[in-house]
Amino acid sequence: MICEDKEVLASMIEEARTYTGYGQLADYIPALREADPSVLSLAIYDGGETCAAVGNVDETFTLQSISKVLSLALALMDQGEEEVFSRVGMEPTGDPFNSIIKLETNQPNKPLNPMINAGALAVTSMISGETPDHKLGRLLTFIHELTGNPEIRYDEKVAESELKTAHLNRSLSYFMKQHGVFDDDVEDLLDLYTKQCAIEVSCQDLAKIGYVIANEGKHVFSKRPIIPLHIARILKTFMVTCGMYNASGEFAIRVGIPAKSGVSGGIMASIPHGLGIGIYGPALDDRGNSIAGMKLLESLSHRYDLSIF
Known part of the structure; x- marks a missing residue:
């Protein structure tokens, strides 16, 4: 039904777009300052064709923290649960995604979960490969397979911009290396991590990845x-x-859909045994989530009863 309501979806987009004026671009990454903050687009995928696409859904943007879901999947397949979770925890946190405080105060000194920056850096270190380029190539191949889009690459300008300003991630990495979370060369790891975050996708690509995760990990076309x-x-x-x-609890109550955001303004959502959703809206709230994208997902969830709870 949701895929047939094109006019309703277009109306919901325009209503949610009014919130973009209350958001800010992620200007601490210089290359992301160039985005148009008024943009908002939506793609919904049902396993066949893109069943709904509203706005400029072909416009590309970088994965940023959405990549954390994909690097975790690959690391778990490479290393197994026991190894991954011996180095990274499973607990939510109320602290910002780039906080260092829990690394210092928790014993052992490992990141609380894979979705904060410290945890994502540790997870990326566990992707198998002989060199950083080999690891990145494996991650890209994985994403090509998930989306059916072999043209996906990383944005060199964004990656370079992030690497030059990665002072806090560098600090997190050196702290973790000191405490034995990983043994990688820090600069090699940061180079890989910033390229991982700079992988460029469209809303339709995101919706297809979300669909695979929603549907037990099965390929969008072959279903294997x-x-x-x-x-x-x-x-x-x-x-x-x-x-x-650190808005995950409120989001679970208001929206109730498994989702991951990134500071470029992307949101990927996965409705278990159902749809994959991709949203792009680069104006962010004070927690780093797309301000209009959050409102749009809340409206979608309420209208179509999408909450898993």
């Missing part, structure tokens, strides 16, 4: 498993508990 079922369930659980930074 790409992500093992138990890992797809882990991803959805982290998306519910940690996916919207």
